Amino acid sequence: MADINTVFDISGRAMAAQLVRLNTIASNLANAGNLASSEDEAYRSLKPVFETKYADEVRKNGIATAQAVDIVESNRLPEKLYLPDHPSADDDGFVYSAAVNIEEEYVEMMEASRQYQNNVEVITTLRTLMIRTISMGK
């Protein structure tokens, strides 16, 4: 990918990464409580993998941004529920509930949105400073 030069690259890409994180949280919450007839079919919560992406000249300028490089399924196991009357129950009367912990997702959603806001704040501040710098001496 292209090199990281300005604060718009730094914070912009970090915002994109946080947005991936928010998307996975939305998917997880949308599927929370879904029931499936086998453990393999049951939904597993998705988690993004963040990595630091350094600028080519990082030894000189110390610039780095964040990137969501992968999305993995968590290893939490689906809950096994005994509901023999449920239409998707298996032969023994069990259904498997999606492996999503709602509280965990909520906490992560708050953290992700805070960090998104922080990046917006950085861009807003530095943009104002840039505008003032352009009109220097006037």
Next chain:
Amino acid sequence: MKSIGNHLNFHASALQLRSRRNDILASNIANAATPNFKARDLNYDQQIRQVGGTGPLKATDSKHFNVAVKNPHQTLFYRQPINPSLDGNTVELSVEQLEFSENSLRYQTSLEFLNNRIAGLMSAIRGE
């Protein structure tokens, strides 16, 4: 022309350093959620001393050893976390936000100094 350059040089360098530091702090904030990321910062005081030619130990003779750090790679240092986290990330948002707001304020101050100096030059040139 050189005297005009000298007149503006110090604050221009300060502005550049503040801008560099803003980029580094933005990188820290961008990586607030990345595991094992180590927050870094720029040693502003040391850098500006080099620009201004002042410092705690200045050689008065050419044969004296120069103790100032000349290597630009050593100007970035790693931040020591106050509350270390389990994932190895040393970005503390409270610290970074504080440093960032302070740094952008100081950037504005340098900009103001530059503007005043330019305005002084302009009024001298116009002779009003």
